[in-house]
Amino acid sequence: MEAMEVEQxxxxxxxxxxxxxxxxxLAHVRHCLEIGGExxxxxxxxxxxxxxxxxxxxxxxxxxxxxWYPTVCDLCAQVCEECAEHCATxxxxxxxxxxxxxxxxxxxxMVAEMATEEPSDTAPERSTxxxx
Numbered sequence: 001m002e003a004m005e006v007e008q009x010x011x012x013x014x015x016x017x018x019x020x021x022x023x024x025x026l027a028h029v030r031h032c033l034e035i036g037g038e039x040x041x042x043x044x045x046x047x048x049x050x051x052x053x054x055x056x057x058x059x060x061x062x063x064x065x066x067x068w069y070p071t072v073c074d075l076c077a078q079v080c081e082e083c084a085e086h087c088a089t090x091x092x093x094x095x096x097x098x099x100x101x102x103x104x105x106x107x108x109x110m111v112a113e114m115a116t117e118e119p120s121d122t123a124p125e126r127s128t129x130x131x132x
Contacts, residue, residue, distance in 0.1 A: 011062050011069075014110040018059035018076060021103035025052035025083065028096045039090055048096075051083035055103060070114050073107040080104035 025048045032039035032048065058076040061069035084100035087093040 010106075010110040010113040014073060014106050015059050015062045017103045017106040018055040018062070018073075021080060021099045022052045022055035022059065024096055024099040025049070025055065028087075028093065031092075035092065039093075044086065044090075047083050047086050051079050051100060054079045058107065070111050074111050077104040077107035077111070080107070 029045055029048050029052075032044060038044065054072070054076045058069065058072045061072050066072075080100040080103045084097045084104065087096045087100065
């Protein structure tokens with residue numbers, strides 16, 4: 001396998017993007033606390049920490065091949081969008097906004113790819129109608 005492929009596997013791309021977004025959000029916690037004011041508001045810090053943790057969890061679940069990763073990645077996309085929208089209202093948060101939007105997009109692409117390839121294997125919550 002080549003070190004750099006033109007088209008990366010959607011899951012591998014998503015793992016990397018989620019891990020990077022988590023790191024950027026965590027770095028912005030300190031950044032925001034140093035800036036103070038609205039950047040240090042409890043709701044904003046909680047949003048950054050929530051996004052970082054959901055992204056990390058999504059990355060870890062994909063890495064171990066958990067059946068739940070598409071569900072968590074769908075949630076991750078939603079949380080990343082909300083975080084991006086919140087950060088976009090503040091100064092000096094452009095890189096966090098970009099990372100969150102990129103992560104949301106990558107998660108959505110991966111979830112859509114998995115839904116078309118193996119719906120019963122990647123969406124355990126959807127297969128419950130065939131259960132007893």
